[in-house]
Amino acid sequence: MNSLHPGETLSLWLDTEEMPQFSKLQQDLRVDVCIIGGGIGGITTAYLLMKEGKKVCLLESFEIGSGQTGRTTAHFSNALDDRYYEIERLHGQEGARLAAQSHTAAQDAVEKIVREEKIDCHLERLNGYLFASDDDQEVLQKEFDAAHRAGLGIQFLNRAPLQSFDTGPCLRFPRQLQLHPLKYLSALTKIFVERGGQVFTHTHVTNVESGKIAKVKTSDGFTVSCNSLVVATNTPINDLFAIHTKQVPYRSYVVGFQIPKDSVPKGLFWDTLNPYHYVRIEQGETEDILIVGGEDHKTGQEEHPELCFTRLENWARQKFPMITNTAYSWSGQVMEPIDGLGYLGHNPMDRNNVYVITGDSGQGMTHCTIGGLLITDQIMGRANPWEQLYNPGRISVRATGEYLKINANVAAQYREWFSAKPRPELHTLHRGEGTVFRDGLRMVAAYKTTSGQVEFMSAACTHLAGVVNWNNVEKSWDCPCHGSRFDCHGKVLEGPATQALKPLDDVNIEIPGPERVPTTDLGTSLTEPLGFA
Ligand code: FES
Known part of the structure; x- marks a missing residue:
C-alpha cells in the first residue's frame, strides 16, 4: 500500500503527476466553509467558493487527488451512460433536458477554468x-x-x-x-491555496455535527467550525441511511x-x-x-x-x-445511484448548511463539477436550475424497482454472518493476502503480511456491520453493503465507515508447524511456521 494514495495499483495519472503536499490540521479552525474530500468535487467547490470571497478550508484523509479522481479515466462527457431514454423515463423529458444541459455546462466550466487560469x-x-x-x-x-x-x-x-x-x-x-485529471487538480489546488484557501492532508475526519455552526472533528482531536459544510467524499460519511439505500x-x-x-x-x-x-x-x-x-x-x-x-x-x-x-x-470505485443521476446539494435530514457530492454514476468528472457549481450557488443564496434534479433527498418513485433490488442485495450480504466460512489453513495463505473465517459467533479477517506474520481483525465493517471481503487487487478489505474499504491492516480507505476494523488479539487458531510466536510478543500478529511460504 502506497503511503500517498489509498490503493495497491498505480494509475497513469498518479504515476505522472506530483501532487502538492500539505501538512495535517494541527489546530482548531473557524471558517466560512469546510470541505471534506480532496478530489475534483471538493477542489472545484473550494476554488469556486474562494472566488466568491469565502474563507474556505479543505480536509483530505490522504493526498489531494488520491481517491477516485486519481483513478478515473477522465471522460468529461454529456453522453450519459445510463442513457437519455432511461433518464427521461425516470426524470421526465424536462429532467433529461436539464441533465444534458448541466453536463454540457460542466464541460464548459472546466474548459473556462483551464483557459482562464492557463492550466497545462x-x-x-x-x-x-x-x-x-x-x-x-x-x-x-x-x-x-x-x-x-x-x-x-x-x-x-x-x-x-x-x-x-x-x-x-x-x-x-x-x-x-478529456484532460489529465491530476494535472488539472494539482494546478487548481495550488491556485486555491495561493489565493488564501487552506488545505490539510492526512487529516482523517471521524465525526461531523450539523447545526447552525457545523462542526467537523478529526482523529487528532481538532475541530473545524463552519457556517457551511460540504462532504465531497466518494460516498458521504455524514449519512447513515438516506443516501446509502x-x-x-x-x-x-x-x-x-x-x-x-x-x-x-x-x-x-x-x-x-x-x-x-x-x-x-x-x-x-x-x-x-x-x-x-x-x-x-x-x-x-x-x-x-x-x-x-x-x-x-x-x-x-x-x-x-x-x-x-x-x-x-x-x-477505482463508482457509486451508482438508483435513478442514474448524482446526489448533489443539501444532505437529507441535516440542516440546510450541510451539502454532499456523491452518486457519480460513472460520470464523476462532470457530476462533481456540477456539484461544485450547484453548491456554490446554494451557499451564495442563488437559485440554480438543476437543484431539484440533483436533490439528494429526492424520492424517485419510478426507480422503486431498482431501490428494492439494491436493498435486497444489501440484505443478502448480511447472510454472511450465518455462513460456515471454515477456519483456513493459514500456511496456505500467501504472503500479502487475506481471508475471512468464522470463529464462534464472530467473523475474523486474517491478513498475512509480506514478512509472514498473520494479523487478525474483526471482519465486521464499522459502518453497519457488513462482513468485509478480501480484495486481492488493491490488497484491501471491501464491504459489500455500502462500499466502505479498509487497507490490509484495517485502516479506513473509503467511507462511509470512519473507524478502522477492530484488531483481535484473542483468536484461538491452530497453526500447523513447530513455530508460533506468542501473541504477547506481536500484539495482534502471529508468525507463520518455518518452512511455509
Ligand atoms: S456496512 Fe455499510 S459500508 Fe459496510
Missing part, C-alpha cells in the same frame, strides 16, 4: 462515439431520439473512426472533453496499453455491453497510451477481481491489435 493539463475537445453490438442496435435509435429531445445535437454514423475493427453504426457526441458501490477496472504513436485516433469510445467498455487515448512524446476500462462489479462481491484485468486485456487486444505492452493496471 492536456485538455482537448474531441468527439465521443457510442456503438452497440449487432443485437443491441435499437438502443442506438432510442438514445438518438431521446438525446435529441434533451437538446443534444448528436449524429448517427455508419461506424466510429477506428481502423482496427468495425464498430458498426454508432452515435457521435460532438465536443466532449439509494446508491450501489461498484469496482471498475482500467488497463493502460502502450501503442505506437497516432495508431488509434483520438476520441472517447463506449460500447453498450453490460458492463460496458470505455476507451480513450493519452498521447505521449514517442508513443501513446490506450486506456481501456470496464469489467465493473459490485464492490466486495467478486471472488477473483484480478481476473477482471485479464478479461479487459483480452477484449482490448482483440479490438486493438497494435497494442505492444501493458503499462498500467488500476481499479
